[in-house]
Amino acid sequence: MRVLVAGGAGYIGSVVTAALLSDGHEVTVLDDLSTGHADAVPEGAALAEVSLHDSAPVLADVRPEAVLHFAARSLVGVSQQQPEDYWSTNVGGSLALLESMRAVDCRRIVFSSTAATYGEPDALPIREDAPTRPTNTYGASKLAVDHMLTSYAVAHGFAAVSLRYFNVAGAAFGLGERHATETHLIPLALQVAAGQRGSLTVFGRDYPTPDGTCIRDYVHVADLADAHLLALPAPSAGEHRVYNLGNGTGFSVQEVLDAAREVTGHAIPTTDGPRRAGDPAQLVASSDRIRAELGWTPRHPDLVGIVSDAWTVAQAR
Template sequence: MRLLVTGGAGYIGSVVTALLLDAGHSVLVLDDLSTGHEAAIPTGAAFVRGRVHEVIGDVLTPDFDAVLHFAAFIAAGESVAKPEKYWENNLIGSLRLLDAARAAGVRRLVFSSTANVYGDPDTVPIPETAETRPPNPYAASKLAVDHALAGEAIAHGLAAVSLRYFNVAGAHRSPDGGLIGERHDPETHLIPIALQVAAGKREKLQLYGDDYPTADGTCVRDYIHVSDLAAAHLLALETMRPGEHRVFNLGNGNGFSNRQVIDVVREVTGHPVPTEIGPRRAGDPAELVASSEAARRELGWQPAKPTLARMVADAWEFLHRQG
């Protein structure tokens, strides 16, 4: 297949691009490099630098078979301070993409969504049928795109799949031994920050709240290896159905508290990770753990690297390779 990957210079988009190339597909990456890195684009992918809003009509031509859409801003905290930035980029960009796909007759789309749309859930693990109550504009913008995809499927026959990610971690190892990992700037994710502290690149780790109703008082999250997450996108492409928008949660189904994550980082690296307790962050649920039974059943998806230690070890190796 000939595939367009928007945001393919980012963390997850670049790993998915690598797997698509390994599977024999032809891939064009579209990315404005506002948060992505050209060096992360795997060898073998064509690349167009540009913003979806501005160039998608020229880039997405009828010879493409499908689109995998990752181009979005993802910092939930920033979205609270700058909601207009997230609505304009994440929602309007996606609507422009849908217009271009309709005009070109490209009728398959895989969308990078988020478990953040569930907010503070009533039950854990969280099924796809759980009530959505996005706690910030980032999550709200992703949920709005999900609704747009559902309407496009009904009205215009789009085959669409939204994959709602839980906490993605680790680094992807290519057949030649290369690694693709997180390069966010600024970094906001717990594991890479903890590893930076272990490596002496940061003085300490800030923990936001230790008074949650969990076993050790810190937030509990479900972590999934980026390679496992990426594999689900290829399965989604193979199983999508015209006129249907399907939603799948992607997580391991196991929760780890922030303190447990830090303990694993200490064990894997052999270094101390000084921590400081700060106040809770607004909108942080106590516990987010996925039910991914639908993905396992309907996509045939099975995580191959489910252990937190493996995710941390791969991310640690990637950090060292970056210098």
């Protein structure tokens, strides 16, 4: 299948691109490299260095049979300070991409959505029918695209899947996390172990959890890639499916730190900070729907294994 991967020079997009190539697909990556890296695009994929807003000529040339859409601004804090950039890129850019697809009669898409669409949950684990009440512009912009896909499926016969990720971590195909502004716990801990920063701040140790630190659901990026390949052919024309992707098991901040210390052999000093506004005590996914409908099963659920894979690639880099 001819597949266009928007945002394929980023962390998750590059891993999924590698998985697509390994599965025999013909892949073109569309990425403006504002946060992605050209050297992360796997060998065998073509790279078109353009933005979502300028995607029409690329799609007209490639004429893909399907699109996987990862391209987005994704820093929660920045989204509150610069909402215009998030509405323009995440929503306006996605609209431009969908129109470019419609112009070449490509109507199959898998969209990289987020658990941030749910906001603070009423119940755990979080199911796809949970209320969507995003607490920041980033989550709101992703939810807007989810709604957009529903309307395009109904009006224009799109076959769409939104995959709502929880915390993605680990590495695959020699590709791992690499952000100019790093906000994720595992790569931050590994940066301390590598001597790139002095310590790590733990935001709150008084949550109602067994060790007092927040609990989050971590899914290995290789398992995420598996889910994309399963989702690609799944929907029929006129159908928009939504699936949560997580392990279904949460790990606390303290457990992540313990795993990073075990893997790296480094003490990883920490300092204690106050709770961050809007940080729920626990966020854990129910992935029962995608397991039942597509047969997806995480192959790498072990936290130490997730951290170890990330550390191996970080060291190589």
